[in-house]
Amino acid sequence: MPLTMAKIGEENLILKVGGKPETRQFLENLGFVPGSIVTVISEIGGNLIVRVRESRVAVSREMANKILI
Numbered sequence: 001m002p003l004t005m006a007k008i009g010e011e012n013l014i015l016k017v018g019g020k021p022e023t024r025q026f027l028e029n030l031g032f033v034p035g036s037i038v039t040v041i042s043e044i045g046g047n048l049i050v051r052v053r054e055s056r057v058a059v060s061r062e063m064a065n066k067i068l069i
Contacts, residue, residue, distance in 0.1 A: 003048065003059075003067040006040045012069040014038055019066040030057050032067050 006012050014036045017024050031053040032038065039051045046061045059067075 001069060003038065003040070003050070003064040003069055004061055006038075006069060008040050008042060011037050011039050014067060014069060016068040017066060018068065023063070023066060027063065027067065030059075031055060038067070038069065 003012070014032060014034050016034055017027050017032055019027070036052055041049045041051055041056065043049075047058060048061070048064050049056060049058050050064075051057075
């Protein structure tokens with residue numbers, strides 16, 4: 001399921017990162033790689049604040065839909 005469907009505060013394992021090669025590279029540079037743990041901290045206006053690799057990152061709903069957990 002996409003990251004947008006994750007519950008707030010719940011740890012999830014990233015299974016796959018989709019999208020165009022440039023999009024995948026961008027997300028991987030932020031720490032969204034298969035096998036990493038990601039936690040949704042909050043949702044603001046459809047965008048997500050997530051914790052990945054001990055960092056907090058804001059991602060748009062569009063980008064979050066490309067991250068499968």
